[in-house]
Amino acid sequence: xxxxxxxxxxxxxxxGPNLSLAAEPQAxxxxxxxxxxxxxCGTLLxxxxxxxxxxxxxxxxxxxxxxxxxxEIKDALVGEYGGQVLALPENRGxxxxxxxxxxxxxxxxxxxxxxxxxxxxxxxxxxxxxxxxPAPTEAEEDRLDKDMARFDL
Amino acid sequence: MNWRTSIVVxxxxxxxxxxxxxxxxxxxxxxxxxxxVPVATLPTLPEGSEGSLEDYxxxxxxLNVWASWCGPCKAESPALDRFEKQNRDxxxxxxxxTKDLSEDAMKFxxxxxxxxxxxxxxSGDYTDQKLKTTGVPExxxxxxxGNLVAHYPGPFKDEAAIEAFAAPALEPQASASGDQDK
Numbered sequence: 434x435x436x437x438x439x440x441x442x443x444x445x446x447x448x449g450p451n452l453s454l455a456a457e458p459q460a461x462x463x464x465x466x467x468x469x470x471x472x473x474c475g476t477l478l479x480x481x482x483x484x485x486x487x488x489x490x491x492x493x494x495x496x497x498x499x500x501x502x503x504x505e506i507k508d509a510l511v512g513e514y515g516g517q518v519l520a521l522p523e524n525r526g527x528x529x530x531x532x533x534x535x536x537x538x539x540x541x542x543x544x545x546x547x548x549x550x551x552x553x554x555x556x557x558x559x560x561x562x563x564x565x566x567p568a569p570t571e572a573e574e575d576r577l578d579k580d581m582a583r584f585d586l
Numbered sequence: 587m588n589w590r591t592s593i594v595v596x597x598x599x600x601x602x603x604x605x606x607x608x609x610x611x612x613x614x615x616x617x618x619x620x621x622x623v624p625v626a627t628l629p630t631l632p633e634g635s636e637g638s639l640e641d642y643x644x645x646x647x648x649l650n651v652w653a654s655w656c657g658p659c660k661a662e663s664p665a666l667d668r669f670e671k672q673n674r675d676x677x678x679x680x681x682x683x684t685k686d687l688s689e690d691a692m693k694f695x696x697x698x699x700x701x702x703x704x705x706x707x708x709s710g711d712y713t714d715q716k717l718k719t720t721g722v723p724e725x726x727x728x729x730x731x732g733n734l735v736a737h738y739p740g741p742f743k744d745e746a747a748i749e750a751f752a753a754p755a756l757e758p759q760a761s762a763s764g765d766q767d768k
Contacts, residue, residue, distance in 0.1 A: 515709025
């Protein structure tokens with residue numbers, strides 16, 4: 434039993450690096466084209482076929498052929514063109530606010546809606562408010578009685 | 587006027603304000619002649635150092651914005667290079683490579699044998715936002731005080747066109763900063 438366990442452990446150890454490599458996402462041009470910008474067109478790279486965009490594609494293909502990951506390729510693009518080449522802001526530094534602000538806004542919005550619902554429910558006409566209503570006059574009471582009598586089956 | 591009407595009026599006024607501001611900003615489409623040309627410290631090409639238009643204060647400068655992927659830039663480069671070789675005692679030609687791969691830019695410089703100084707504006711912030719370029723190539727003639735004398739959007743047809751553009755710098759009395767005042 435011990436031998437079988439040891440053999441299994443050795444097998445896992447040897448297969449470990451291969452398993453981790455297999456799990457590494459393969460960089461692909463179509464995917465990156467939706468995540469980076471064309472440097473001159475102001476659009477996603479995938480939407481542009483300008484000469485500058487074609488050179489950017491050549492650069493990306495070269496890095497893919499070298500086995501670079503998505504993140505490494507994006508870093509290289511930032512090194513070449515600056516941070517604006519990324520279609521999405523980076524999740525570090527001041528760029529984090531680009532992600533945080535919508536979440537904070539959503540939370541504050543939800544809290545506002547909940548508060549508004551609570552206030553609205555509390556302000557529904559209650560018995561006190563009904564008591565504040567002016568009492569019907571005699572003429573109104575007579576008319577009401579007559580009307581009710583007409584519906585009396 | 588109740589508070590709801592006030593909010594609507596304020597919102598409309600704010601929206602109109604933004605629209606007017608946008609139109610005014612859009613109107614500022616190019617640098618004004620006679621005004622100082624904005625400067626920025628940028629990496630040089632080849633990389634390893636930094637430079638700025640300001641480094642050439644006291645000299646006439648023909649600042650040429652280009653990119654290796656730009657066909658018209660390739661077309662004007664031989665004439666610009668010849669012009670620089672013939673007039674380097676009177677004017678500095680300063681290239682600014684924009685939104686370009688550094689490797690492509692270096693290949694471009696080797697291909698055309700360009701030796702004059704080059705800056706690299708990788709993001710295009712300097713050329714787009716400060717120089718307000720609308721494309722490549724574009725050239726700016728800057729006097730020794732750093733003011734804009736002439737602007738040439740598009741490629742130079744030939745060397746004669748460059749000489750005509752840079753004429754204020756090529757006149758004998760304009761070769762040095764102090765000479766203009768004498």
